[in-house]
Amino acid sequence: MAASEAKRVLLVIRHSPYGSSLARASIDLALAAAAFDQDVSLLFLGDGVLQLCPDQQADAVGSRNLGRLLASLPLYDITQVYVDADAVTRYRLDLAAAPVTAQALDRQAISQLMGSHDHLVGF
Amino acid sequence: MIYSLLVMSSPASGHCAMTAARFAQALVARGHSIKRVFFLDAGCCNGSATAVFPQDEDQRLEPWVTLAEQNGVELVLCIASALKHGMLDDSEARRYDRPAATVHPAFIVSGLGQLVEAVACADRLVTFGG
Numbered sequence: 565m566a567a568s569e570a571k572r573v574l575l576v577i578r579h580s581p582y583g584s585s586l587a588r589a590s591i592d593l594a595l596a597a598a599a600f601d602q603d604v605s606l607l608f609l610g611d612g613v614l615q616l617c618p619d620q621q622a623d624a625v626g627s628r629n630l631g632r633l634l635a636s637l638p639l640y641d642i643t644q645v646y647v648d649a650d651a652v653t654r655y656r657l658d659l660a661a662a663p664v665t666a667q668a669l670d671r672q673a674i675s676q677l678m679g680s681h682d683h684l685v686g687f
Numbered sequence: 688m689i690y691s692l693l694v695m696s697s698p699a700s701g702h703c704a705m706t707a708a709r710f711a712q713a714l715v716a717r718g719h720s721i722k723r724v725f726f727l728d729a730g731c732c733n734g735s736a737t738a739v740f741p742q743d744e745d746q747r748l749e750p751w752v753t754l755a756e757q758n759g760v761e762l763v764l765c766i767a768s769a770l771k772h773g774m775l776d777d778s779e780a781r782r783y784d785r786p787a788a789t790v791h792p793a794f795i796v797s798g799l800g801q802l803v804e805a806v807a808c809a810d811r812l813v814t815f816g817g
């Protein structure tokens with residue numbers, strides 16, 4: 565890798581888990597970044613919080629289970645996982661049962677989080 | 688300034704991919720450097736050598752080919768997305784026993800690591816579509 569200095573990258577994930585191939589692509593990018601020792605954080609925003617639904621039955625729609633993939637994030641040393649608190653409330657999501665531990669942030673904290681990174685990659 | 692571009696929009700839907708190509712042209716004209724343009728998801732179809740657009744519309748492929756051939760801009764299609772969209776270069780077409788390559792030779796088919804590196808090396812990452 566020819567990168568001169570480590571960049572802090574935030575992946576902003578707005579797609580629900582089985583409505584778009586970009587949902588899977590965003591998690592694949594997180595894993596690829598971790599494999600190259602990049603400092604990567606994840607923010608599930610808006611409909612993207614649905615990726616944190618517990619007990620996803622992906623086989624019912626003929627897809628691979630995204631929740632299971634999310635559960636593997638700590639194995640790749642991806643621990644900076646954040647979630648949009650407003651959307652969690654709107655979808656009545658039980659974060660305690662989510663496949664990966666995520667910290668809920670209000671709008672102001674999300675704004676600060678975005679400001680503290682060098683690059684945002686928006687999906 | 689060093690830029691990297693991430694293109695996720697299909698050339699067949701909306702103007703987003705065209706905007707990306709025009710943005711890349713503007714960067715070159717202003718003297719900026721482009722580390723890489725990475726095409727993900729439906730964005731991979733921008734590398735199609737076989738797609739046919741109506742003659743009275745702007746051509747989608749030609750601006751990218753010009754950027755690659757005349758300005759040395761590296762164009763990379765995500766291999767996982769490319770295969771799903773039927774975008775195969777010569778070696779992938781042979782590997783999967785398909786009748787022909789569909790990717791224009793100005794484009795490279797490679798992995799997500801190329802996007803990771805493009806992000807790490809850039810002062811600015813600009814995303815189109817998604």
